[in-house]
Amino acid sequence: MASDIYGFKSELLLGISVDGGEREKSLELRKSSSVTETILANENYRGNHPFQWMGRLISSLIERIGEHEVYEEFRASKFRKVPKAVLAIPMRDVDFVFFLSHMHTHGNTLDMGKHRCSECRKNDLIEADLSTLKVKRSEEDMSSEFGVQLRTGFLREAGSNPQENLPYMGKVWNKYFFRPVTLGDHIRHEEYYSPNNRVNFNMRVIGDALVRVESWGEVDGVWHKLADLEEGSMQMEGMELVDSLDSADRGLIRGAFARLPHLDFMYTHECNHCSSDMKLDVDPTNFHPMVK
Ligand SMILES: [Zn+2]
Secondary structure, three states: OOEEEEEEEEEEEEOOOOOOHHHHHEEOOOOOHHHHHHHHHHHHHHHOOOHHHHHHHHHHOOOEEEOOOOOHHHOOOOOOOOOHHHHEEEEEHHHHHHHHHHHHHHHOOEEEEEEEEOOOEEEEEHHHHHHOEEEEOOOOOOOEEEEEEEEEEEEEOOOHHHOOOOOOOOOEEEEEEOOOHHHHHHHHEEEEEEEHHHHHHHHHHHHHOEEEEEEEEEEEEEEEEEEEOOOOHHHOOOHHHHOOOOOOOOHHHHHHOOOOOOOOEEEEEOOOOOOEEEEEEOOOHHOOOOOO
């Protein structure tokens, strides 16, 4: 059963669904161990397979999610194969698990080093109390899918020869539905990851999480659905559905993903000299140091 970790319920924010099964959130953590340290120290694997590495790391920290045994399965594969339940963890929940796991093993404090107060200009040594961080929840349930109304949308112009045209051509496709991106998605696209090209990598992963597309428009002054994009047409366009959108629409999509429930890493510290509030971001890679 979900226990408390410094006031945080030990459960995922979005949860997992394995093979279309029921969504599960309850999380039983293991303390960081020699297995975790061995994976952490493998710089070479981390550099070449950053998300596989992250998957192994997190598998060493989870006993089970709901009914799914994680550590036992991971151990049985000699700590190589990332269990299915872990592949299904939404990326936002991955950060959250590392955060909970840090507190579960090390306690609720994190040394953040010296920072200069913008009011009194004096340096302050900051030890963050992680239990004061806040979870940001979404207004709607975004756990299985969520819609994004685009401004311009996708249009495949119809050609001059009507016989070569498909029914979806010439229509504006402007409402996209996505599911949250998972760790498994990141692992699947890992070869395209480069620290210098995160935007393209993120959009590639997001494009893969596109579940359906609709065409919306105004008819007699009322905004409503005009058509569904057929599966075959969706497959035919593939990444073009996201790649060819303008930056305003791509921004709307990124904005929707940013609204998924997550831990807000903004930490407020009261200056020891002048008592004014200092706002600092806790770097989530403190909990899972990423490739440089
Ligand atoms: Zn100050």
